[in-house]
Amino acid sequence: MGPPPVLLLLLVLPLLAAGVVLRQSQEPKELWGYVQVRSKAHMFWWLYYADNPTKDFTELPLILWLQGGPGASGCGFGNFEEIGPLDKEMKRRNTTWLQAASILFVDNPVGTGFSYVDDCSLFAKNLTTVVSDMMVFLGEFFTRRTEFQTIPFYIFSESYGGKMAAGIALELHEAVQKGTIKCNFMGAALGDSWISPLDSVLSWGPYLYSTSLLDDKGLAEVTGVAKEIMDAINKNQYGLATELWGKAEDIIEENTDNVNFYNIMTKEVPEVKSNEQGNLHLRLYQRHVRNMHKDSLNELMNGPIRKKLKIIPDCVKWGGQSIEVFQNMAEDFMKPVIDIVDQLLAANVNVTVYNGQLDLIVDTMGQEAWIRKLKWPNLNQFSQQRWKALYVSPESTETAAFHKAYENFAFFWILKAGHMVPSDQGEMALKMVRMVTQQQQ
Template sequence: IVKIILAIGLLFWQQLQSQEPKELWGYVQVRNKAHMFWWLYYANNPTKAFTELPLILWLQGGPGASGCGFGNFEEIGPLDKEMKPRNTTWLQAASILFVDNPVGTGFSYVDDCSLFAKNLSTVVSDMMVFLGEFFTGRTEFQTIPFYIFSESYGGKMAAGIALELHEAVQKGTIKCNFMGTALGDSWISPLDSVLSWGPYLYSTSLLDDNGLAEVTAVAKEIMDAINKNQYGLATELWGKAEDVIEENTDNVNFYNIMNKEVPEMKSGEQENLHLVGLYQRHVRNMHKESLDELMNGPIRKKLKIIPDCVKWGGQSRDVFENMVEDFMKPVIDIVDQLLAASVNVTVYNGQLDLIVDTMGQEAWIRKLKWPNLDQFSKQRWKALYVSPESTETAAFHKAYENFAFFWILKAGHMVNNILFGVPSDQGEMALKMVRMVTQQQH
């Protein structure tokens, strides 16, 4: 009887283990006194082992928003912030590696305030150190197809990281099966985004002629600053442009135009108010009270390795403010280099996003020097549905050679996030897209 009870208990335990994804986490010191936190979930598919599915690195935006926190519990991880299973977790299609980057983001931290990244090249070099350590330590992932997916400013970082990783793989300094990158609602060309805000809002009846004139005027100021390489000033003016938009649209939500932003009291500190507003709007927004309590409470206890002096999100503002000079710089040239190197590049965008609206994405794509751009442009896009039974168009898709674009309908900036959706963003379509990008589905 004892043996039977033990056997039943073992079977139950094995079933429980198979239902819950295997996970690992840790720190990598990417520079002296600069520590990067990562959290890995092995794919959790009922019919396939993790070795039969790809590995996805997820990069959050901001800069300063946490992939291990926001991306994990608000978007694509196995559980939502109520600790309930997510129906559209990407673990059905891939293993996911969340990394809090740049250093200082989420549970990542620096011991010296001079060590925050100030530009994309530092962000990239830190990630190269991390990826080198990761693939050396987790040899089971060296041959599995590896993709970098990203969102918002994470897309700008992903482009730079993808190019450097491709070169490292070619040289043999990092051993992994790198297959491409996906840039979601990505801050690739800030100026093209800013210049499209007015026309986009006007076309959706969120600006009148007067409002359009005001937004156009401040967009021109930003363009002038960028043309003079005054990138810090351009970032400040970007904050001013967002204030002008909020005043004219009754506080439209920058992440989903069908929603409304709840105005926050501006900081009373004697410093650049536009910069404070930018941080509050685009990074602090990713540290909502409930998520903050989850990460600094139950999750911290579960992880057991977070130093006492580190608070989740405690250095996020420093991360954001240290990247101010880099913020408005475009990386269209890096996307061109990726395409020229035959790296697979996917762009995907939510229809209802304002901050990185689809019009702006299409504008920078037209600036690519990629020789196959004309052939890509001539392709007819194809309607996509979440299932064969569905009659509602969920997205449009176009691809040529190693470049693809997904226009995701009824989705905001966070394509897989219920928070910014009406009534929710397109989690099922996002999952289908992941399978298409990673060549599991056509």
């Protein structure tokens, strides 16, 4: 393991956008730093204390946000594009989750965002390593930040981050039970999450067909490659399944005139044309990770933010190792973790699933399909519940979402949202956070 993990803490003044009128006299308190999770493997984190005009941070929960990819940066994309206090233009975000919680962004797996490894053999290759690294980080974080040990702690996630969140949540629950990590862990929220890749893939054709984005011929082509993926997974050929997954996405793009996998109401113009595809992993990386490292965010993170943080090594570029992160996880990518969700429910851990109506890559049909496969004894009672319509405010008449819950399991169907729910429906996402963390509306 090498030397003990080192936690570097810095208390700093944040960037202020010129001309922005603040509701309070100062921006929320921030901390950031690195934890050495293994010898020569360094994980970057960024903490914002809750910013609520009537409540101290001690009266609100702490949320760990896990981004997807694998290889997409929570400290970058999740922070500046989705739920942090400022957007990438350095303007105040009206729907920041800091109104309801403190937020801990972590660039994981190592090599993501500002996290880095000194040796290329140290990239995580499976969920087991991702979970192990995060346990080191969380153990160090809660040991040093004792003010958060008793505050309700939740893991919220998006996309592949949901797969990681499930594994981390189970390991954390066990660590808390054993007393090896001191924190008040209250549950995990899995957003548009890659819990069962096969169920997502099998639903792509029917979903696109039902929304008039495939014709009969296109549906037959997508269904054909989906069956190839199913055969590979049934034979435990997960590397092949990942390759075929890339092939399935190519077929979808050809048949739909490049539908956006993250929101079917928008169009994605590919950087790499079909006759110039080259390396499969590079193509998949460009579609699903580089998409979250666009020029404006890249310039912000490697310019003003890097200058602000002051601790990023000269040899580290934000997102510089992310393609290696993605490629190293390719064999693990298509493996399901439905069994881990079952274990969480059996351990009485609160599990929330939320999904955007317009998401394709992890469409709601696929989420519902794997949920039906749960062995949770209360699944039938959950299924029999009638969902409830939700509105962003008492004055609103437009349905923003539907919600269903039973015991320690809940589902939110978020309308008019794609894969990145907080970006598309910020008010509803914030309302959902308050509901999940049991705050009064």
